[in-house]
Amino acid sequence: MIRVTALIAALMLLPLVAAAKDAIILKTAVLKIDNGPVLPLSRLDLPAENDGFAGAAVGLADNNTTGRFLGQTFEATEVTAKPEDAIKAAEVAVADGAGVIVALAPEATLLALADHFADQNTIILNATARDDALRNASCRANVLHVAPSRAMLADGLAQYMVWKKWTEWMLIHGSHPADQLKADAYRRAAKKFGLKIVEERNFEDTGGARRTDSGHVLVQRQIPKFTNRADDHDVVVAADETGVFGDYLTYRTTDPRPVVGDAGLVARTWHPSFEGWGATQIQRRFEKAKQRRMTDNDYQAWLAMRVIGEAVSRTKSADPSVLKDFILSNDFEVAGFKGQALSFRPWNNQLRQGILLADGKLVVTVSPQEEFLHQKTRLDTLGFDEPETECAF
Amino acid sequence: MFKPLLTAATTALAIAAFAEPSDAGRAFVSNEKGNSVTVIDTDTFEVIETVPVGVRPRGIILSPSGHELYVCTSDMDNVEVYDPETMEFLHTLPSGPDPELFVLHPSGNPLYIANEDDNIVTVVDVVTREVITEVPVGVEPEGMAVSPDGKYVINTSETTNMAHFINTETYDLDINVLVDNRPRYARFTADGAKLYVTAEIGGTVNVIDPATGDEIGKIEFAVSGVPPEALQPVGMRITKDDKLAFVALGPSNRVAVIDVATDEVLEYLLVGRRVWHMDFTPDEKYLFTTNGNSNDVSVIDVEDLKVIKSIPVGELPWGVAIMPK
Numbered sequence: 001m002i003r004v005t006a007l008i009a010a011l012m013l014l015p016l017v018a019a020a021k022d023a024i025i026l027k028t029a030v031l032k033i034d035n036g037p038v039l040p041l042s043r044l045d046l047p048a049e050n051d052g053f054a055g056a057a058v059g060l061a062d063n064n065t066t067g068r069f070l071g072q073t074f075e076a077t078e079v080t081a082k083p084e085d086a087i088k089a090a091e092v093a094v095a096d097g098a099g100v101i102v103a104l105a106p107e108a109t110l111l112a113l114a115d116h117f118a119d120q121n122t123i124i125l126n127a128t129a130r131d132d133a134l135r136n137a138s139c140r141a142n143v144l145h146v147a148p149s150r151a152m153l154a155d156g157l158a159q160y161m162v163w164k165k166w167t168e169w170m171l172i173h174g175s176h177p178a179d180q181l182k183a184d185a186y187r188r189a190a191k192k193f194g195l196k197i198v199e200e201r202n203f204e205d206t207g208g209a210r211r212t213d214s215g216h217v218l219v220q221r222q223i224p225k226f227t228n229r230a231d232d233h234d235v236v237v238a239a240d241e242t243g244v245f246g247d248y249l250t251y252r253t254t255d256p257r258p259v260v261g262d263a264g265l266v267a268r269t270w271h272p273s274f275e276g277w278g279a280t281q282i283q284r285r286f287e288k289a290k291q292r293r294m295t296d297n298d299y300q301a302w303l304a305m306r307v308i309g310e311a312v313s314r315t316k317s318a319d320p321s322v323l324k325d326f327i328l329s330n331d332f333e334v335a336g337f338k339g340q341a342l343s344f345r346p347w348n349n350q351l352r353q354g355i356l357l358a359d360g361k362l363v364v365t366v367s368p369q370e371e372f373l374h375q376k377t378r379l380d381t382l383g384f385d386e387p388e389t390e391c392a393f
Numbered sequence: 394m395f396k397p398l399l400t401a402a403t404t405a406l407a408i409a410a411f412a413e414p415s416d417a418g419r420a421f422v423s424n425e426k427g428n429s430v431t432v433i434d435t436d437t438f439e440v441i442e443t444v445p446v447g448v449r450p451r452g453i454i455l456s457p458s459g460h461e462l463y464v465c466t467s468d469m470d471n472v473e474v475y476d477p478e479t480m481e482f483l484h485t486l487p488s489g490p491d492p493e494l495f496v497l498h499p500s501g502n503p504l505y506i507a508n509e510d511d512n513i514v515t516v517v518d519v520v521t522r523e524v525i526t527e528v529p530v531g532v533e534p535e536g537m538a539v540s541p542d543g544k545y546v547i548n549t550s551e552t553t554n555m556a557h558f559i560n561t562e563t564y565d566l567d568i569n570v571l572v573d574n575r576p577r578y579a580r581f582t583a584d585g586a587k588l589y590v591t592a593e594i595g596g597t598v599n600v601i602d603p604a605t606g607d608e609i610g611k612i613e614f615a616v617s618g619v620p621p622e623a624l625q626p627v628g629m630r631i632t633k634d635d636k637l638a639f640v641a642l643g644p645s646n647r648v649a650v651i652d653v654a655t656d657e658v659l660e661y662l663l664v665g666r667r668v669w670h671m672d673f674t675p676d677e678k679y680l681f682t683t684n685g686n687s688n689d690v691s692v693i694d695v696e697d698l699k700v701i702k703s704i705p706v707g708e709l710p711w712g713v714a715i716m717p718k
Contacts (some may be wrong), residue, residue, distance in 0.1 A: 062532045062552055062553075064552060065512055065531055065532045066531055066532065066550075066552075066553040066554070068554070069553070069555060069557075069566070069569040070569075080684050150484045164580075189608075273672065278509075278551065278575075279534070281509050281510060281551075281552075282552075284491075284510050285510065285532075306552070310554075313554070313571060314571070322633070333574055333594070333595065334574070335551070335554075335574045335594040336551065338627075339594075339622075339644075340594060340622035340625075341574055341594045341595065341596070341622065377620075377622065378620060378622070
């Protein structure tokens with residue numbers, strides 16, 4: 001099934017400053033892969049149907065506000081498709097003139113799209129897939145990663161653990177592939193920053209309902225048993241991208257230890273409480289437009305649109321190859337409420353960015369931590385740096 | 394809610410301890426987190442009083458006559474007006490939502506206010522206290538400047554990355570100039586020949602010819618031992634003779650001194666933490682800087698280019714305006 005919605009074009013509040021013949025129109029397809037409903041442990045975490053799309057729409061509006069001063073118009077189409085329909089859906093959008101695809105898609109779909117459009121003048125912005133492989137062995141020249149990798153998130157968390165001197169970790173990982181990959185990222189981060197994983201446990205997903213009427217009674221007994229008799233540790237690190245057990249750990253572990261990772265203190269790109277570096281402005285802008293709070297996916301899709309908007313306003317071009325060259329050049333920078341310019345790593349097309357560490361209510365800190373130095377930019381202390389990349393375009 | 398700050402006894406003490414308020418130069422510092430304005434004697438560098446104001450005071454300016462002190466109380470969606478002599482609350486002005494920075498026309502009226510949430514600049518008549526018009530600009534309007542002849546008001550929009558030239562007669566945007574990332578502040582030279590726009594995330598100051606809107610230069614910053622991303626240009630002041638410009642560099646805790654003739658950086662002065670805005674004493678002997686993360690004001694001796702004093706103020710000092718004697 002494919003669902004297509006046209007988003008608004010330019011807001012015609014003011015006359016365009018340039019004559020029609022100079023006008024630049026940039027069309028984007030925002031493609032969201034529908035993998036069916038995944039129920040979170042907490043009903044507070046039920047995703048909105050327009051998760052991601054809403055951020056892209058606010059980014060589009062921002063681009064058009066700027067564009068009207070430059071005679072530039074931005075258009076976007078929202079496309080929802082099942083994984084097996086992704087290429088067909090993207091082809092329709094590209095045939096309709098979309099030169100840019102903002103993908104809210106998992107790794108496999110993203111790679112299929114990248115390979116399908118490899119010989120065309122189309123660029124893909126990865127707004128949600130975190131896989132480290134996409135930044136290494138499976139990298140593709142026509143894909144720009146706005147979403148951070150698992151390694152960047154894990155490194156951001158690990159730096160703060162060093163700062164707190166919470167050096168001994170009990171790592172609990174889920175049984176799904178994404179959880180295993182996240183566990184790999186935590187192991188890599190621990191090694192990179194000199195932390196020690198003293199205990200590892202696997203939380204097997206045995207299926208069954210995520211939420212039940214009196215489930216808390218069972219969980220209260222289950223988690224202490226599961227976390228019993230662990231070697232001495234400072235924190236529990238949950239590798240639970242699938243959201244099967246992480247939120248069950250807090251306040252329930254045998255030893256009274258903070259939970260970090262995919263529950264408790266979580267490494268992420270955005271948080272609706274974040275007010276640093278002018279962020280309040282976009283929180284309010286988003287909430288006014290969409291009547292709900294801005295999520296990580298919304299932020300990443302907004303940022304993908306801003307990357308494109310920034311490239312179009314600076315190059316005065318709507319040619320995807322011109323935009324891509326500029327985006328990957330030293331001249332490109334975009335502001336994303338992270339207190340410094342964000343730019344792309346040319347060795348794997350990954351956007352450099354600060355990582356927020358937040359609990360349920362507030363942002364606790366933003367990594368990279370000040371103490372971690374780098375010869376080029378401290379942002380490159382997060383994720384795969386140039387010397388370790390396995391990416392070859 | 395506007396409680397008199399000082400009791401009768403402490404008022405008497407203050408009068409006894411300091412020079413007559415009307416004789417002393419005074420600096421007014423808005424404390425964003427403290428919800429207060431700190432008043433400093435610019436001769437003795439002593440705090441005279443700290444006055445509670447509305448919620449989240451940021452932009453702060455004095456009228457040319459010196460009879461009004463305007464404070465953007467951002468979270469109350471208005472501008473509060475005080476008598477700077479007595480710090481008595483006079484009235485509020487409408488401001489549009491979330492006012493941050495503003496400028497007065499050189500004649501003292503109207504007031505031009507950047508509303509960062511609504512992509513507009515609100516123009517307010519300070520006498521009738523009515524909104525004259527709202528001018529749509531780019532995303533997240535912030536910096537405001539007025540040309541010495543009063544013909545143009547400049548607004549910078551932080552996400553659109555532009556300086557918008559608002560014609561003060563027609564309210565049209567006559568020129569829109571693309572500048573570097575997150576433009577925070579704009580300032581004309583006294584002769585009106587140059588417009589400077591600071592770009593916080595770009596880490597630069599764009600130099601613009603106001604006659605054409607063309608970029609005629611760019612100032613970059615480098616301090617050894619300071620990460621480049623910490624050099625974030627924000628507030629700016631230029632001496633009346635157009636010789637020196639001072640640029641506050643945010644979390645690098647430095648103020649850069651610029652030779653206006655060549656646009657070269659002459660020196661970096663170490664001030665308090667996260668320096669944002671500045672103002673000269675009327676004789677331009679001293680420059681006061683607000684240091685948000687160290688809750689103090691640094692005093693720069695303009696002739697010697699030395700930081701000579703730190704004055705503790707309220708929480709998160711944001712802006713500063715200095716009263717002529």
